[in-house]
Amino acid sequence: MNFKKIIDLVIEASKFIADENLINTIKNKCEIDFVTEADIKINDFLKSEFKKIDNTIGFFTEEECGQLTDPCWIIDPIDGTTNLIYGYKMCSISVGLFFNGEIQFSVVYNPFSKELFSSEKGKGAFLWNKRLHVSSRNINKSLIEIGIVSKTKKYADISFDIAKNIYKDCLDIRRVCSAALDLCYIADSRLDGYFEIQIEPWDIAAGSLILTEAGGKITCFDGDEIQFSQSTSVIASNNIIHGYLQKSINTFML
Numbered sequence: 001m002n003f004k005k006i007i008d009l010v011i012e013a014s015k016f017i018a019d020e021n022l023i024n025t026i027k028n029k030c031e032i033d034f035v036t037e038a039d040i041k042i043n044d045f046l047k048s049e050f051k052k053i054d055n056t057i058g059f060f061t062e063e064e065c066g067q068l069t070d071p072c073w074i075i076d077p078i079d080g081t082t083n084l085i086y087g088y089k090m091c092s093i094s095v096g097l098f099f100n101g102e103i104q105f106s107v108v109y110n111p112f113s114k115e116l117f118s119s120e121k122g123k124g125a126f127l128w129n130k131r132l133h134v135s136s137r138n139i140n141k142s143l144i145e146i147g148i149v150s151k152t153k154k155y156a157d158i159s160f161d162i163a164k165n166i167y168k169d170c171l172d173i174r175r176v177c178s179a180a181l182d183l184c185y186i187a188d189s190r191l192d193g194y195f196e197i198q199i200e201p202w203d204i205a206a207g208s209l210i211l212t213e214a215g216g217k218i219t220c221f222d223g224d225e226i227q228f229s230q231s232t233s234v235i236a237s238n239n240i241i242h243g244y245l246q247k248s249i250n251t252f253m254l
């Protein structure tokens with residue numbers, strides 16, 4: 001498959017994020033979770049264009065859910081929708097190709113910073129043409145992204161307890177609120193770790209390959225491999241601090 005064409009289509013899809021009317025047309029998915037007309041437009045645009053390239057590949061997207069098939073495009077048309085609505089320019093279009101049981105190609109594009117992260121399995125991870133590598137920092141020098149599921153407040157206590165415990169050992173914590181960008185930032189050594197008690201497959205599918213191709217590691221809280229068929233817990237890291245994060249988090253999960 002011509003992945004350059006897929007990348008060009010993802011960049012083209014960002015035109016919908018430039019349209020204020022689409023961003024300001026907002027529906028509530030629940031009390032604290034939103035979808036904009038821009039999310040829908042990007043979802044529909046990518047589906048119709050990808051089908052023209054190969055209509056044998058299924059779709060598993062945030063706006064339509066459906067179910068994971070093999071092969072399958074796993075798409076989050078806008079990861080960080082709440083950020084976009086508030087004008088907090090940390091969001092991305094996230095596309096992963098699931099094939100033969102794993103992510104084989106992925107692209108994550110932040111239309112505001114014009115940063116394009118991409119990866120093909122076994123061929124490394126890139127920010128445009130710059131090869132990415134995770135950091136070699138230990139926990140005391142690490143910046144840790146804390147994921148606090150924003151669709152519900154029920155995980156607030158445990159998420160902040162875990163974050164407080166890790167904060168005492170790391171350099172500092174961050175809250176970007178776009179899991180796709182979080183994984184790309186670890187791949188580019190801007191962050192060193194990230195955890196979230198519940199995340200959706202489309203939030204992490206593309207970023208997971210970019211992270212592992214840059215030398216990082218991503219698992220569930222219990223260390224198992226991520227299954228992209230359902231929502232999951234996630235720990236992502238530069239690999240060096242993965243054991244520490246898993247041990248620290250699981251002291252609260254018992």
Ligand code: LIP
Nearest residue numbers: 079080081148149150177178179
């Ligand atoms: C967001 C994730 C973020 C998480 C938020 C939300 P969305 O995805 O990227 O990590 O903390 O709850 O799920 O909803 O903007 O696509």
